[in-house]
Amino acid sequence: MDKNTKIYIVTFVLLILGYIYLESTKKQPVNWFPSYAAKHKIPYGTFVLEQELKNLFPSTQIKTVDIPPYIYLGDSTRVGTYFFADEALNFGDAEFLRLIEFVERGNDVFISTHGMDIDTLNFETERLVSKNLDEKVFFKLLNKAFKGKECSFDRPFSNQVFTKVDTLNTTILGITGYVNEANQRTEEGINFVKTSFGKGNFYLHTFPEVFTNYNILNAPNEQLAANILSYLREDLPILMDGYYKTGKSRITSPMQYVLGSKHLKWAYYMALIGILFFIVFEGKRKQRSIPIITPLKNQTIAFTRTIANMYFEKQEHKNIAEHQISYLLEFVRTKLHVPTTKMDATFYEYVSSRSGNSYEEVEKLFQFCDEIHLRNQITNEELIRLNKMIEKFKKTIQYGK
Known part of the structure; x- marks a missing residue:
């Protein structure tokens, strides 16, 4: 690397650092956004x-x-x-x-x-x-x-x-x-x-x-x-x-949280600049050939099918139904973000409003699940009915009615 190239690089780095310093220390303009949110201290907060x-x-x-x-x-x-x-x-x-x-x-x-x-x-x-x-x-x-x-x-x-x-x-x-x-x-x-x-x-x-x-x-x-x-x-x-507020905050991703903080934002930008310099100066080095390692085959589906056939052949419909209900509750917690510790009228309203299913359909589905919990055995027809109700519930969320 000749002398002129080094001078250009040092000058570029100093300009970037100077820009970051000026941006991080300059006075922020007054935020006149009409938030009306109680936690906001901006002029139009409450x-x-x-x-x-x-x-x-x-x-x-x-x-x-x-x-x-x-x-x-x-x-x-x-x-x-x-x-x-x-x-x-x-x-x-x-x-x-x-x-x-x-x-x-x-x-x-x-x-x-x-x-x-x-x-x-x-x-x-x-x-x-x-x-x-x-x-x-x-x-x-x-x-x-x-x-x-x-x-x-x-x-x-x-x-x-x-x-x-x-x-x-x-x-x-x-x-x-x-x-x-x-x-x-x-x-x-x-x-x-x-x-x-x-x-x-x-x-x-x-x-x-x-x-x-x-x-x-x-x-x-x-x-x-x-x-x-x-x-x-x-x-x-x-x-x-506190629900109908123009400035109600909703953090939808980790990046939104990082960019929402002044100090975290500039730390993120400086990290990106550091990675850029690393790529420019270290990318020219030769790398050893990396051997290809074949990943392990995913046998999850085959294992699941084997267990399901075993239950079905032994006519253990109750066990199959219990697993389906457990997966349904896990789906409600992770996808709809609704707790399942207590299933009452409020729970039905939350699930109905977030899934697109009617209140009556949601109530009917989970009451049927409760009936199955209380039984020692269920018939093949009841297992099929439960499966159809769960599939219909999930299909409404994915594709709408």
Whole structure:
């Protein structure tokens, strides 16, 4: 290797190391992603909200619900105020029906989100647009206890208002709009309402940013958030939704975890650069010929067939069925990620939602498995029936109905 080549290599290495140092030490830009996740401390996370709720409601139980409302409210004994705050919320018809039944029993549901067309409650929303870019937005709660104070927000957002409300059962709690330089209102609409349903209430709000870290930590909006939260009942547990969150984290692979950490990411990049240099400088060396070693033949299938024929010839249908059920439970644990320690209605709902099979089919399959467990012997026809039910269950997961 001549002198010029060495100089080029050293210069290249120094440039790479300098770039890595600058990237790892530069100041990270502010992350304005609308997360609304309770564990996020970015401006649009709700970490501060969860901490402040404990101060605002010291004697009230506060619980985070990380499963869908449809499953959580399947237990009709649940009580509390179900609190939702996110950029967008899309409830299915069956799920929203459970929320309605939850409210009818005497509970409350608080929903804060942009855009809300709920036909069941006779509500519709649209975006309120300013006619002049210099106009400022305002928020105001109509309760006299708040003395008519108005708050504003210094960042752009989608300002939604209700265009249709159920006037017979609804109380208007807050409004929003725009004011010009002369402090005159140019646009105005309803953005916070309470509607009675059965023995409980729905609270619908169209400005979820008020509950984010940025707003609660910046005056005077922290008072607006506290005033809105004052409508929550202290005699009921507060159920904080953790399922419908834009920023809900899902680590799907080890690489996602590595690249999600600043220090692990740069360690990974430096390892790749080191491997590249090793290939460039060591790849020219001659290698000895590597002998070909024939791998051992896989006899697993042949062994399995031998054992299966032995059971079948001896008419040990019960043993075959027990093995099939064991493999089925292992399949549910590893592929559907559903624990099999307790097989009840909740277990059937989880398996049904994740496998694509109906609730009735799942219940029928596992109840038949329980019947086989309780018997000392089973017939050939019952073994065939069990096999067909398991194959149908797995085929639905792979190919759909």
